[in-house]
Amino acid sequence: MSQHKLLSGCENLIVGTIMRRNFTSVRQIKSVGDFHDFLLFSRRAKQNANLNRKMSSVVQPCLSMDTLNPNIKVLEYAVRGPLVIRAGEIEKELEKGVKKPFTEVIKANIGDCHAMGQVPMTFIRQVLALVTYSPLLEDPRFPDDAKERARAILKGCRGSSVGSYTDSPGIEIIRRHVAEYIERRDGIPADWQNIIISAGASDAIKNVLKLLICNVDSKEPGCMIPIPQYPLYSASLAEFGIHQIGYYLDESRNWGLDIAELQRAITEARKVCNPRALVIINPGNPTGQVLSRENIEEIIKFAYREKLFLLADEVYQDNVYAPGSKFYSFKKVLTELGEPYVNMELASFMSCSKGYMGECGLRGGYAEVINMCPQVKAMYLKAISAMLCPTVLGQACLDTIVHPPQKGEPSYESFMKEKSDVLNSLKLRAKMVADTFNSMEGFSCNTVQGAMYAFPRVTLPKKAIEAAQKEGKQPDAFYAFELLENTGICIVPGSGFGQQPGTYHFRTTILPQPDKLKSMLEKFAEFHSQFIKKYS
Numbered sequence: 440m441s442q443h444k445l446l447s448g449c450e451n452l453i454v455g456t457i458m459r460r461n462f463t464s465v466r467q468i469k470s471v472g473d474f475h476d477f478l479l480f481s482r483r484a485k486q487n488a489n490l491n492r493k494m495s496s497v498v499q500p501c502l503s504m505d506t507l508n509p510n511i512k513v514l515e516y517a518v519r520g521p522l523v524i525r526a527g528e529i530e531k532e533l534e535k536g537v538k539k540p541f542t543e544v545i546k547a548n549i550g551d552c553h554a555m556g557q558v559p560m561t562f563i564r565q566v567l568a569l570v571t572y573s574p575l576l577e578d579p580r581f582p583d584d585a586k587e588r589a590r591a592i593l594k595g596c597r598g599s600s601v602g603s604y605t606d607s608p609g610i611e612i613i614r615r616h617v618a619e620y621i622e623r624r625d626g627i628p629a630d631w632q633n634i635i636i637s638a639g640a641s642d643a644i645k646n647v648l649k650l651l652i653c654n655v656d657s658k659e660p661g662c663m664i665p666i667p668q669y670p671l672y673s674a675s676l677a678e679f680g681i682h683q684i685g686y687y688l689d690e691s692r693n694w695g696l697d698i699a700e701l702q703r704a705i706t707e708a709r710k711v712c713n714p715r716a717l718v719i720i721n722p723g724n725p726t727g728q729v730l731s732r733e734n735i736e737e738i739i740k741f742a743y744r745e746k747l748f749l750l751a752d753e754v755y756q757d758n759v760y761a762p763g764s765k766f767y768s769f770k771k772v773l774t775e776l777g778e779p780y781v782n783m784e785l786a787s788f789m790s791c792s793k794g795y796m797g798e799c800g801l802r803g804g805y806a807e808v809i810n811m812c813p814q815v816k817a818m819y820l821k822a823i824s825a826m827l828c829p830t831v832l833g834q835a836c837l838d839t840i841v842h843p844p845q846k847g848e849p850s851y852e853s854f855m856k857e858k859s860d861v862l863n864s865l866k867l868r869a870k871m872v873a874d875t876f877n878s879m880e881g882f883s884c885n886t887v888q889g890a891m892y893a894f895p896r897v898t899l900p901k902k903a904i905e906a907a908q909k910e911g912k913q914p915d916a917f918y919a920f921e922l923l924e925n926t927g928i929c930i931v932p933g934s935g936f937g938q939q940p941g942t943y944h945f946r947t948t949i950l951p952q953p954d955k956l957k958s959m960l961e962k963f964a965e966f967h968s969q970f971i972k973k974y975s
Contacts, residue, residue, distance in 0.1 A: 510678050522919055523548055526929040541927035545959050547947045548929045550724075550891045552797025555950035560796060560857055562850045563839045566592070567801075570601050570835050584848040592835050601831040607824040609636025609805070610831075613838045617805050620841035624756075625771040635806045635820075636837060638829040639799075640754050640790035643806035645675050646823055647750060647786045650815065651715045652679050661712035663704060663747070665696070666937035667894060667944070669724045673937070682712035685937060690896065693885045694726035698737050705745055716748040717741075719769065722755040722889030725936050725946035727869070729764040729888040735772045739780055749773075751787040754804070757794035760866040761888035770809065784810045791836045793891065795861040803833030803840075865891070868949040868956055875960040879967055887949065894933065896944050897967075903974035915943040921970060926962045 526544050533539060546554065553559060562585060569575050569589035576586050595610040597603040608614065611631070618631035637643035651660045661682035664672045668685070676683045686704040688694040696719075705714050719738060721730045730738075742749050751769035759766050770787055773780050791803035811819065844850040869887035876884035876895040884895035899914050907917030915932035922928050933944030951959055 510680050520931075520935060522916070522923060522929055522931065525920070526923060529923070529927065539927065540925060541962075544923075544927045544929060545951060545955070546929045547951065547959065548931045550793060550948055550950065551799050552793075552891075552950055553799065555948070556952040556955065557797050557861065557950070558857075559798070560839075560854070562844060562854045562857075563796065563798065563836060565850075566839045567832060567835055571832070573599070582849040584844050584850050588839060588842065592838055596831065601835060603831070605828045605831055605834065607826070607828050608634070608820065609829060609834055610838075613834050613841075614805075616838055616842040617807075621768075621770070621807060625768055625774075627771055627774050629807065630809075633807050633809055635808060635823065636829050636834050637804045637806060638802040638833055639792060640752070640788040640804035640806075641671055642802075642829070643786075643788050643804055644671065644750065644752065646819070647806065647808070648675050648679060648681065648716075649822065650819060651681055651748070655713045655715075658711075658713040661708050661714040663701070663708075663714060663717040665718070665720060665723070665726075667725050667933065667946075668718075668937055669720060669752070670935055672718055681715075682708065684708040684712070684714055687939060688723070688726060688728070690885065690939070690942075693888070694723055694728040694894075696730065696734055696738065698741055701738070701741050714745065714747060716750055717745075718750045718752065720752040721769075722758060722766065724752075724755065724890050725892045725894045725931075727885070727887040727890045727892055727894065729759055729761065729766060732765075732767045732772060735767055735769060736776060739769070739773050739776060739783070743780055743783055749783060749785045751785065753787055754790040754793045755890040756789065757862065758865065758891060759889040760862075760869045761886050764888045766889070770807065782810055791833065791840055794840070795858045796836075796840055797861075798836050801833045801836045802830050803835075803837040805837065864953065865949060868951075868953060869893075871953075871956060872947065872949050872960065875964065879964055880971060881967075891948055891950055892946050893949060894936075894944050894946050896933075896942060899943055900971060900974040903970070906974065915945055918943070918970070919945055922963070922966055925969075926966050928959055928963060928966075 523546070526546060526548070529539070530544050533542070533544070562582075565581055565585040566588045569581060569585060570592050573589075573593060575581060576589060591612055592610065593599045593601070595612040596605065614634040614636060615631040617634045617636070618629040621627075621629040635643065635646075637646065648662065651662060653660060659680065659682050661684045662672075662676055663684040663686055664676070666685040666687050673683055675681075684704055686696075686700050689697050689700070701717075708714050717738070719730070721735075722728065739749070741747075749769060753766075753768060756766045756768070768787060769785060773783055773785060786806050786808045788806050789804060791801055792799040808816070808819070844854045872893045873884045873887050873895075876882045876893065881898040882895050884893055887893050897915070897918065899918060903917065904914045907914040910917060912920070913932060913934040915934050919930050919932045922930065931946045933942070933946065936944075936946060938944050949956070
């Protein structure tokens with residue numbers, strides 16, 4: 440024991456004895472020793488008083504981990520999880536000159552088109568420039584059809600400014616244009632009053648999911664979602680306290696949806712919750728499959744039998760690449776099936792963030808909600824009104840997508856060329872990604888029929904799995920971290936989306952521009968070869 444600790448211990452013992460004497464008056468001092476004890480007593484009493492004042496001045500937090508909403512604690516969003524945080528740290532390290540075996544981080548974890556080099560559509564940006572700074576309406580460099588769109592949008596804005604609030608469901612003229620877009624797409628009438636514009640499809644989806652938060656017959660609500668799934672759904676269900684009912688997609692059938700699997704999932708779920716809704720993602724994220732019309736019909740009939748509200752996530756409807764694949768909206772199929780299916784409740788979602796547009800940051804999207812009980816719809820609109828309105832620039836962006844240049848207008852030819860160039864390039868990249876992974880040892884990757892992602896399966900060596908367990912990581916997350924640290928490539932492990940037990944996957948976007956994508960895949964193949972050697 441050090442001298443300091445010994446003296447400190449002796450002092451505490453002496454002081455403890457003195458404190459027990461409890462001096463209350465100088466009259467208690469009868470000797471020099473008593474006087475010395477009194478001084479020590481007074482000094483320690485003063486120290487204790489100061490300590491108590493400090494302790495009383497410390498404000499205890501009203502919100503702590505013990506008092507935090509427990510639903511927020513269990514919420515996870517893999518697309519922006521620990522790997523992405525580490526990727527951001529690595530970027531800062533590279534900026535500071537830290538030496539790495541690579542010079543940049545490639546964020547293949549998220550469908551952020553423009554961040555990966557996609558050039559914005561000229562017509563969209565022209566209209567956005569015009570509505571943002573109206574004096575440009577007099578500029579002869581802007582085409583007349585862009586000016587016509589901008590004037591119509593500004594006419595729908597209070598004070599003719601995109602800086603003003605709009606109606607909570609969105610600007611009326613844009614909602615009408617959305618309905619016309621749906622009519623052209625499906626050949627079926629659409630009511631503009633069923634169109635609810637939102638700040639991206641994510642907000643629209645969450646606004647509908649919130650309506651399900653109600654225990655029925657003492658059972659919590661449940662919502663069926665695909666596994667693998669886009670983590671927005673698992674995160675939102677956790678946040679809202681809605682029971683997640685996962686149904687597995689069939690990887691052996693190009694991520695097909697088997698009705699028997701839907702039945703298995705709902706039968707098991709009824710033991711613990713009250714299934715209320717069924718989510719379908721078509722084209723699929725992260726799996727890239729496109730549902731056939733026959734499969735959609737089966738799903739609709741299943742939902743009808745089980746009395747489920749249908750949520751159709753159709754944000755990738757423009758992204759269909761594989762020969763023989765075609766997008767069919769759930770609304771079109773449901774309507775053409777006729778009675779009794781034509782009266783089913785359905786919410787369909789679309790976004791400005793995907794497709795050929797890729798305007799992720801502008802946050803524009805919509806929901807078309809049909810056959811909802813009028814009283815419930817009134818409550819739905821009331822809840823939306825609490826958020827005032829979706830971003831107006833996002834609404835303007837949406838208008839350019841659902842009301843694009845028409846044949847004969849000045850921007851038509853250039854718009855169609857830019858659109859087809861983007862989609863054709865994505866088609867080539869979809870094939871490049873699948874072919875490359877299928878050429879690598881231990882990989883299998885289904886055809887990327889649509890959307891913006893591949894979800895390959897990887898067989899990991901036993902030693903790699905054991906190494907992951909020692910670090911307390913899922914094996915696919917361990918693989919993804921190793922990939923990031925060695926190549927700068929950021930992907931999302933399959934465990935963040937859900938997968939069959941004992942299988943390992945990851946999601947990567949097909950968005951890097953062709954040259955960069957080719958380089959990324961070459962680095963990936965080299966890393967994988969070294970990884971297999973290291974852990975074999």
